[in-house]
């Protein structure tokens with residue numbers, strides 16, 4: 001069966017497609033990698049069903065799309081229950097395999113994921129794709145939503161496009177966590193991720209489309225007072241996450257979703273933290289040939 005991509009929502013023919021006709025656990029030939037890259041440039045989010053990866057298989061699949069990043073654990077130094085540094089634990093399973101207790105520090109990451117963001121925009125080497133493998137899902141809640149930041153840019157009034165076209169914002173790894181009240185980080189931890197300045201609008205290198213790029217990781221906007229900048233970012237996130245730009249994924253065990261962080265925002269939806277949820281993320285770094293243009 002040939003690899004096929006079908007948009008998941010008729011009203012968004014260029015955003016979020018289901019991919020079928022492929023077993024991701026088998027090594028891809030070069031042509032298939034190119035085909036998936038082209039589909040990512042077009043749709044930004046790809047959903048694959050029935051791909052029950054083990055840890056090693058997910059790492060092997062992900063590496064075909066670039067070098068992998070270990071995420072915020074580079075700063076927090078938190079222990080992992082996985083065999084691979086580059087598998088990022090998205091869920092509420094503690095190191096010993098039990099469901100994390102309410103006071104478990106890892107839950108702050110679960111909660112921070114419920115705010116609209118693109119992964120790791122706070123580090124100087126930007127990331128490209130993230131991928132989530134669903135191992136155990138909750139019956140209720142825990143959906144993931146993605147917003148199309150290309151369509152969000154296209155829909156802005158020309159005057160707003162002109163106003164923000166040359167602006168840049170500072171991204172910090174700890175901003176969303178501090179906003180949630182988690183502010184006990186050492187100077188050493190903070191120094192591992194100094195804030196990074198990024199354009200509020202960039203051109204996606206694969207599609208050539210302009211992208212509006214706000215995030216909960218933004219602390220302030222260059223050339224604006226802190227409150228003015230934060231209100232502008234909040235307004236832009238509110239704009240970009242209107243229903244017509246959003247795809248909501250209802251997880252099934254075995255689902256595998258890939259997305260392009262350079263053209264989307266995402267967030268997890270709230271769920272009962274006493275119910276087991278085990279999702280595993282891998283994230284590729286941008287290569288110099290992939291870099292977005294400011």
Ligand SMILES: [Fe+2]
Nearest residue numbers: 113118119266
């Ligand atoms: Fe994320």
